[in-house]
Amino acid sequence: MGSHGIRDRVAIVGMGCTPFGEHWDKSTADLLIDAAQGAMASAGMGRDDIDAYWLGTMGSGLSGVTLSRALRVTKPVTRVENFCATGSEALRNACYAVASGAYDVAMAIGVEKLKDSGFSGLVSPPQPSDGTAVEMTAPAAFSYLAPAYAKRYGLDNDEMRDVLTRIAWKNHQNGAHNPRAQFRKEVAKETIGNAPLIAGSLGVFDCSGVSDGSAAAIVVRAEDAYRYTDSPLYVKGLSFVAGDATGVVDDTYDYTTFPEVVLSAQDAYAQAGVTDPRAQIAMAEVHDCFTPTELVLMEDLGFAERGFGWKEVLAGTFDLRGDLPVNPDGGLKAFGHPIGASGLRMMFECWLQLRGEAPEDRRITSTAHGKTLGLTHNLGGRPGECVSFVSIVGSEPSA
Amino acid sequence: MAEAAPTPGVLAYGAYIPTARLQRSARGAVLGTSGGKGTRAVASYDEDTTSIGVEAARLALRGRGVVPDQLIFATASPAYLDKTNATAIHAALSLPRSALAFDAGGAVRSGVGAVFSALRSNGPTLVVLSDLRGGVPGSADEVAAGDAAAALVVGTGGPEAPVLAEVLGQASATAEFLDRWRLPGQAHPGTWEERFGEHAYLPLADEAFAAALKDAELTPDQVDHLIVAGTHGRACRAWATRSGAAAEAVVNDRTAAIGNPGTAQPWVLLADVLDRAGGGEVIVVMVLADGASALVLRTTDALAAGRSAVSVAAQIAGGDDTLAYGAFLTWKGSLDRESPRRPDPTPPAAPPSLRTSAWKYAFEGSRCTACATRHMPPARVCRRCHEVDQMVPEPMADVPAAVSTFTIDRLAFTPSPPLIGAVVDFDGGGRTNIELTDCDPAWVAIGRRVELTFRRTLTAGGIHNYSWKARPLRSSTDPGQAS
Numbered sequence: 059m060g061s062h063g064i065r066d067r068v069a070i071v072g073m074g075c076t077p078f079g080e081h082w083d084k085s086t087a088d089l090l091i092d093a094a095q096g097a098m099a100s101a102g103m104g105r106d107d108i109d110a111y112w113l114g115t116m117g118s119g120l121s122g123v124t125l126s127r128a129l130r131v132t133k134p135v136t137r138v139e140n141f142c143a144t145g146s147e148a149l150r151n152a153c154y155a156v157a158s159g160a161y162d163v164a165m166a167i168g169v170e171k172l173k174d175s176g177f178s179g180l181v182s183p184p185q186p187s188d189g190t191a192v193e194m195t196a197p198a199a200f201s202y203l204a205p206a207y208a209k210r211y212g213l214d215n216d217e218m219r220d221v222l223t224r225i226a227w228k229n230h231q232n233g234a235h236n237p238r239a240q241f242r243k244e245v246a247k248e249t250i251g252n253a254p255l256i257a258g259s260l261g262v263f264d265c266s267g268v269s270d271g272s273a274a275a276i277v278v279r280a281e282d283a284y285r286y287t288d289s290p291l292y293v294k295g296l297s298f299v300a301g302d303a304t305g306v307v308d309d310t311y312d313y314t315t316f317p318e319v320v321l322s323a324q325d326a327y328a329q330a331g332v333t334d335p336r337a338q339i340a341m342a343e344v345h346d347c348f349t350p351t352e353l354v355l356m357e358d359l360g361f362a363e364r365g366f367g368w369k370e371v372l373a374g375t376f377d378l379r380g381d382l383p384v385n386p387d388g389g390l391k392a393f394g395h396p397i398g399a400s401g402l403r404m405m406f407e408c409w410l411q412l413r414g415e416a417p418e419d420r421r422i423t424s425t426a427h428g429k430t431l432g433l434t435h436n437l438g439g440r441p442g443e444c445v446s447f448v449s450i451v452g453s454e455p456s457a
Numbered sequence: 458m459a460e461a462a463p464t465p466g467v468l469a470y471g472a473y474i475p476t477a478r479l480q481r482s483a484r485g486a487v488l489g490t491s492g493g494k495g496t497r498a499v500a501s502y503d504e505d506t507t508s509i510g511v512e513a514a515r516l517a518l519r520g521r522g523v524v525p526d527q528l529i530f531a532t533a534s535p536a537y538l539d540k541t542n543a544t545a546i547h548a549a550l551s552l553p554r555s556a557l558a559f560d561a562g563g564a565v566r567s568g569v570g571a572v573f574s575a576l577r578s579n580g581p582t583l584v585v586l587s588d589l590r591g592g593v594p595g596s597a598d599e600v601a602a603g604d605a606a607a608a609l610v611v612g613t614g615g616p617e618a619p620v621l622a623e624v625l626g627q628a629s630a631t632a633e634f635l636d637r638w639r640l641p642g643q644a645h646p647g648t649w650e651e652r653f654g655e656h657a658y659l660p661l662a663d664e665a666f667a668a669a670l671k672d673a674e675l676t677p678d679q680v681d682h683l684i685v686a687g688t689h690g691r692a693c694r695a696w697a698t699r700s701g702a703a704a705e706a707v708v709n710d711r712t713a714a715i716g717n718p719g720t721a722q723p724w725v726l727l728a729d730v731l732d733r734a735g736g737g738e739v740i741v742v743m744v745l746a747d748g749a750s751a752l753v754l755r756t757t758d759a760l761a762a763g764r765s766a767v768s769v770a771a772q773i774a775g776g777d778d779t780l781a782y783g784a785f786l787t788w789k790g791s792l793d794r795e796s797p798r799r800p801d802p803t804p805p806a807a808p809p810s811l812r813t814s815a816w817k818y819a820f821e822g823s824r825c826t827a828c829a830t831r832h833m834p835p836a837r838v839c840r841r842c843h844e845v846d847q848m849v850p851e852p853m854a855d856v857p858a859a860v861s862t863f864t865i866d867r868l869a870f871t872p873s874p875p876l877i878g879a880v881v882d883f884d885g886g887g888r889t890n891i892e893l894t895d896c897d898p899a900w901v902a903i904g905r906r907v908e909l910t911f912r913r914t915l916t917a918g919g920i921h922n923y924s925w926k927a928r929p930l931r932s933s934t935d936p937g938q939a940s
Contacts, residue, residue, distance in 0.1 A: 178798040179868055188813045189805030189914065189922040190834065192892045194878045198866030202880060206862040209903050258864035304840040306890050307833060309882040313862045442880075442890075
């Protein structure tokens with residue numbers, strides 16, 4: 059028994075990512091075609107080079123046919139769903155398929171078409187139920203974190219507001235320099251802090267963008283990577299944990315942490331040989347679905363000591379040019395959150411940044427100090443009842 | 458000589474007055490017509506006659522060692538037709554499966570009929586009397602009416618649950634005439650001209666009163682508490698003054714504070730009297746509804762130790778009279794409001810609702826026999842020790858809890874935004890995620906004490922969804938004040 063990982067056995071050799079946003083003129087199939095074309099062009103491949111596909115979508119289509127029909131391919135296509143970590147789950151399984159030797163080339167592709175429903179926020183397809191669950195929205199469920207964190211670490215309402223505002227402000231700053239992002243404008247802190255409330259203390263600027271989009275990655279065996287690119291991205295660790303969902307029923311859980319994130323981070327770090335994430339990791343793309351989530355993640359991922367995440371946020375540690383840039387592409391907050399695509403969108407930013415392809419005005423500086431590792435963190439569900447994915451990727455094979 | 462049959466009486470009682478009050482003057486600003494003085498009780502948007510009936514019955518049964526073997530639910534405003542409403546109350550109270558539960562519905566008079574029938578039954582019978590009353594916006598009925606429920610357990614008693622008030626006599630006078638009526642499907646009743654009703658009711662009341670007192674071998678001057686209740690306020694007031702009972706015996710009908718809750722009114726007022734009466738006092742309940750019925754009771758010395766968990770007076774004192782007239786109209790279904798841009802709510806499905814009936818209706822969790830961990834909802838696999846199928850039922854509906862964290866959800870669908878969500882931790886262990894009700898969003902904070910309340914959370918696709926919410930904890934003396 060054990061989690062061994064597949065460190066440096068596979069590499070990403072091409073990626074594509076559509077702009078995220080309100081694509082009134084594009085269907086789910088259009089978005090899939092655009093991301094797949096982008097990834098294949100990036101790897102210098104054609105459709106015949108792909109042996110198998112993993113499609114991640116939460117609700118924009120059922121079965122592999124959603125992709126095979128769009129691309130007009132007749133190949134193995136596995137459709138996966140794992141809440142908001144769906145895109146990462148597609149990547150994880152594609153990586154395992156290649157590492158196992160079953161396929162030479164696999165594509166992981168994620169997509170979501172959220173804007174066509176006309177609803178505010180996320181909507182899950184209803185299951186027949188006994189009617190006892192509280193029909194609470196995602197921002198409400200995540201807003202549980204804010205009063206719990208503030209109470210535990212002694213922040214008053216204004217201090218907590220400043221911390222959350224700082225996170226949204228930073229991600230909007232980063233998104234402002236990203237042509238693919240849904241929101242490409244810097245937002246003043248006053249605007250963020252005074253925004254209309256959605257749930258609890260969370261205003262509209264504390265919530266990620268509801269959007270349409272797709273992203274894709276092509277995975278090959280590490281030893282084959284140089285056939286396709288001079289600068290592959292090596293997969294160092296992949297970890298996924300589905301929590302036992304006891305937080306919502308266990309009175310010892312205090313809503314200031316995601317135990318699932320802690321476990322998946324530990325596993326991924328062990329696989330990748332990371333012993334000091336704060337010092338070793340060049341950048342992180344984390345699941346900032348709502349601002350308090352990013353705050354808690356900084357501690358769960360080991361980027362800040364327990365109870366000190368808020369101070370590090372205010373100190374700018376996670377800014378674009380800070381010690382450990384977090385969400386340099388704008389994150390879910392500014393880039394938008396088409397569910398099935400988000401995990402692969404995070405990987406797309408690692409692809410750009412670690413390989414030096416990010417545009418000058420939002421290029422991280424930590425890589426200049428010899429750091430080569432990137433982290434993506436993708437969360438699904440809600441506090442107390444969630445799934446968590448952590449990956450570590452690097453621009454260099456291990457010595 | 459054979460022993461006399463034991464005298465039946467009231468073994469337990471309780472009343473539930475919803476928290477919200479509409480100030481009658483509040484509609485003036487909207488309609489330009491005065492509604493008069495005082496307030497009326499208003500069932501919340503998430504309450505109906507079934508749910509408030511459950512609340513009244515919980516207050517009646519709490520701490521009383523009696524298990525009813527029959528349940529009669531009487532209301533003129535049933536949540537369902539064709540389908541029995543009493544079965545939801547039966548489920549919420551975890552009554553024995555063998556107990557017969559049925560509705561006596563349609564007319565206000567069915568309430569007194571249910572009580573009289575119960576007194577003729579063998580085993581202890583729980584009678585739940587519940588009503589939501591109103592009228593066309595702007596009408597006198599709209600503000601004169603009220604919403605409330607009462608519950609009585611009647612029977613011959615025993616050492617566990619002695620008789621609190623024994624029945625000395627009862628009598629009725631029945632007549633067919635038009636006082637107040639409503640066609641099926643109509644929201645509001647029609648009424649005949651007021652003076653005619655007085656003409657029709659007064660002789661009927663005289664007859665029933667005389668016959669009941671004769672049955673009890675009493676005279677009017679021996680009545681300590683005279684409750685006169687019914688559909689016709691003017692007739693009730695007129696008869697009270699000519700009954701022959703002492704003026705000071707006439708019981709305050711509480712309409713100034715809560716309005717007239719129809720089917721429940723006589724029994725809410727009886728609960729109010731039982732809350733404060735001493736032993737050996739004579740109470741007459743006179744009900745004027747399509748005839749007259751009189752019930753003569755005498756309190757026993759057991760009453761002092763058997764009163765309801767929360768008094769009527771305390772619930773009246775604890776009312777919240779800040780309800781806006783617009784919210785009142787919305788709750789009563791008279792004002793369509795915009796919904797959030799969210800999917801329409803879905804009704805509960807029948808099979809899962811039956812499978813989880815003990816959880817859904819009675820808030821019964823489970824407890825692991827291996828490690829004593831509580832589970833809400835009940836679970837088969839223990840989250841702590843992972844033993845499988847080592848659970849026993851754990852009734853949790855009467856266990857108070859405290860807010861662990863909370864939110865105000867302004868996006869979620871609810872008939873009365875915003876939705877207040879909270880994670881609550883129960884005294885003695887266990888946690889659940891639950892919606893709060895009957896509270897101002899500003900009241901919610903970590904550590905606030907709450908108690909459970911049975912509610913109709915929504916109606917979708919013609920199906921009501923009943924479930925439990927949490928509300929600020931009431932103490933028995935000061936129900937409206939959050940602890």
